[in-house]
Amino acid sequence: xxxxADFSVIRPEPGLFFWSxxxxxxxxxxxxxxxxxxxANALKERETSIQEALDKAKxxxxxxxxxxxxxxxxxxxAREERGKILAEAKDMKNKIVGEAKDQAKLEAxxxxxxAKAEIESEKEAVFADLKNKVGSMALVIAEQVLEKNLSxxxxxxxxxxxxxxxxxxx
Amino acid sequence: xxxxxxIILFFLVFGVLNLFGQHDEESRHQGQNNEVRSSEAAHExxxxxxxxxxxxxxxxxxxxNVFSVGSFSFPLPTILYSPGQGWSVFSSGKFDIGHxxxxxxxxxxxxxxxxxxxxxxxxxxxxxxxxxxxKIERGQEMVDGKMKEVKYAYVEGQKYKLDARSTWDGGxxxxxxxxxxxxxxxxxxxxxxxxxxLLFLLFKKIANDYVKNKGNAPKGVQSFFEPMIIFVxxxxxKPFIGEKxxxxxxxxxxxxxxxxxxxxxxxxxxxxxxxxxGNLSVTLGLAVIAFFIVNISGRRNYWEHVFWMPGVPWxxxxxxxxxxxxxxxxxxxxxxxxxxxxNITAGHMVVLVFLGLIFIFGKSxxxxxxxxxxxxxxxxxxxxxxxxxxxxxxIQAFVFTMLVASxxxxxxxxxx
Numbered sequence: 047x048x049x050x051a052d053f054s055v056i057r058p059e060p061g062l063f064f065w066s067x068x069x070x071x072x073x074x075x076x077x078x079x080x081x082x083x084x085x086a087n088a089l090k091e092r093e094t095s096i097q098e099a100l101d102k103a104k105x106x107x108x109x110x111x112x113x114x115x116x117x118x119x120x121x122x123x124a125r126e127e128r129g130k131i132l133a134e135a136k137d138m139k140n141k142i143v144g145e146a147k148d149q150a151k152l153e154a155x156x157x158x159x160x161a162k163a164e165i166e167s168e169k170e171a172v173f174a175d176l177k178n179k180v181g182s183m184a185l186v187i188a189e190q191v192l193e194k195n196l197s198x199x200x201x202x203x204x205x206x207x208x209x210x211x212x213x214x215x216x
Numbered sequence: 217x218x219x220x221x222x223i224i225l226f227f228l229v230f231g232v233l234n235l236f237g238q239h240d241e242e243s244r245h246q247g248q249n250n251e252v253r254s255s256e257a258a259h260e261x262x263x264x265x266x267x268x269x270x271x272x273x274x275x276x277x278x279x280x281n282v283f284s285v286g287s288f289s290f291p292l293p294t295i296l297y298s299p300g301q302g303w304s305v306f307s308s309g310k311f312d313i314g315h316x317x318x319x320x321x322x323x324x325x326x327x328x329x330x331x332x333x334x335x336x337x338x339x340x341x342x343x344x345x346x347x348x349x350x351k352i353e354r355g356q357e358m359v360d361g362k363m364k365e366v367k368y369a370y371v372e373g374q375k376y377k378l379d380a381r382s383t384w385d386g387g388x389x390x391x392x393x394x395x396x397x398x399x400x401x402x403x404x405x406x407x408x409x410x411x412x413x414l415l416f417l418l419f420k421k422i423a424n425d426y427v428k429n430k431g432n433a434p435k436g437v438q439s440f441f442e443p444m445i446i447f448v449x450x451x452x453x454k455p456f457i458g459e460k461x462x463x464x465x466x467x468x469x470x471x472x473x474x475x476x477x478x479x480x481x482x483x484x485x486x487x488x489x490x491x492x493x494g495n496l497s498v499t500l501g502l503a504v505i506a507f508f509i510v511n512i513s514g515r516r517n518y519w520e521h522v523f524w525m526p527g528v529p530w531x532x533x534x535x536x537x538x539x540x541x542x543x544x545x546x547x548x549x550x551x552x553x554x555x556x557x558x559n560i561t562a563g564h565m566v567v568l569v570f571l572g573l574i575f576i577f578g579k580s581x582x583x584x585x586x587x588x589x590x591x592x593x594x595x596x597x598x599x600x601x602x603x604x605x606x607x608x609x610x611i612q613a614f615v616f617t618m619l620v621a622s623x624x625x626x627x628x629x630x631x632x
Contacts, residue, residue, distance in 0.1 A: 058383060058500050059381065059383055059384075059398065059497045060383075060397055060399075060497075061397060061399040061400060062402065062495060062497035063498075063500055063501050065402075065404075065408065066404075066405075066408060066500075066501035066502065067501040067505060070408075070470075070474060070501065070502060070505060071505065072412070073415070073470060074467055074470040076416060077415060078469075080416075080420055080423065082419065082465065082469045082470065084423040084426065085422060085445060086445075086462065088423075088427070089426075089442075089449070
């Protein structure tokens with residue numbers, strides 16, 4: 047211990063202890079209140095504002111992305127719609143064309159049938175007319191034949207009568 | 217790694233000092249033969265005294281009632297109290313400080329020796345007024361079977377014994393409560409006030425900068441200190457204390473910068489060789505404040521862990537755990553006190569021991585060749601130590617702050 051005999055730093059002195067406690071307490075109180083607290087608050091404020099700005103930027107980006115994807119979706123659906131419309135239009139065209147064709151066929155058939163019927167009736171009329179004409183012609187012929195031969199031969203009269211009978215049957 | 221280096225250096229220094237101590241003792245025994253001598257002759261011998269490393273070091277790392285830069289001595293206010301005698305307040309310049317910080321005057325029965333105030337023990341001494349002190353001498357005396365160092369003052373042809381300074385070591389380290397208390401504004405007190413003022417101005421300016429620079433990046437001195445402040449907040453306060461850290465952050469910042477600044481001021485050569493954080497009284501004061509902060513913030517959970525640790529058999533608690541935990545309450549501030557004190561004092565002592573080499577090799581200036589060798593040896597060693605000490609200044613400030621934060625963290629922790 048002898049070498050520590052004058053080692054004053056190792057022996058706590060009441061006076062220096064008193065002053066160090068007092069000075070530090072005052073220092074802590076004053077500097078803590080006037081400097082460290084405002085600094086800590088300012089740092090915290092700045093950090094929260096930076097964080098907020100970052101969050102906002104992130105949110106804006108997310109929104110942008112969302113908008114973009116929505117646009118994309120819209121475009122996609124528009125494309126699909128267009129495709130659909132086009133397909134529908136094609137179908138419609140085909141249908142209309144088909145229907146028109148059918149209609150035309152039907153109409154044509156009708157016309158053809160009508161024409162046929164007309165032709166038939168014309169033919170019949172023509173035949174009837176022809177028959178009448180042939181009958182009258184035969185009559186004329188027969189008259190002329192008869193005028194010449196009727197007086198001479200009774201058998202010829204008979205023959206002319208059978209001919210007339212045959213004409214009526216037709 | 218660094219800790220082990222420090223331990224080795226510490227023991228090295230104490231070993232060296234021990235050698236000097238023994239050498240001192242021998243010379244004193246030799247001196248006892250020619251005890252009788254006139255005060256004038258003794259004064260002359262004092263002038264050609266051999267260079268004593270031990271005394272020089274203790275003088276430099278100790279606290280003084282005078283602030284000396286180089287050969288100039290600035291007087292400081294001296295505030296003394298003695299029960300029965302009352303208060304004595306005067307400037308230490310009135311001691312007429314001379315060689316080795318010894319005063320030439322005795323004022324109200326107080327004398328100055330090696331920069332510190334002592335009181336004349338003799339009850340018959342007429343304490344009134346200013347008296348001339350011829351010389352102050354060291355001696356040894358048997359007290360309770362132990363050799364104790366005492367000082368004597370020669371005042372007006374008479375030899376008087378001086379009372380030791382009042383200390384709280386209970387006599388274990390050669391001190392004890394004596395007849396007077398020294399509440400002077402000493403060198404260390406001046407440096408603490410200076411540090412407090414300097415830091416106040418600095419951080420007030422920085423706080424203003426934060427208002428002025430609001431919304432902008434920090435500038436100048438503000439940006440220099442911001443990383444340190446953020447370091448204390450994010451690496452010390454937040455991880456150790458948790459959510460409630462904001463309440464303790466000003467204290468942690470205050471203690472960190474206070475210790476750091478005092479540590480660094482102590483490293484400046486020829487600047488009064490101040491050793492404030494290497495003084496046990498100062499570190500004790502800081503640790504006592506920490507002790508009160510920790511225990512006042514203690515929650516129910518904390519006290520439960522101290523006095524009745526949950527989940528441990530009752531007989532373990534009653535016999536071992538509670539006594540240990542209770543002692544731990546006081547051991548924690550005690551280790552804070554010793555750690556800071558020992559680290560800073562050790563650094564100062566090592567530097568002074570290396571510087572002492574110059575005087576030892578040079579035989580106190582009589583051997584120029586020896587001085588050159590001593591200087592060449594001491595210079596790199598001192599440079600190395602001072603570099604190390606700057607690192608230590610930061611580490612110790614950080615360690616003190618971190619440990620206090622961890623104690624506070626344990627105190628405020630809620631049940632988990």
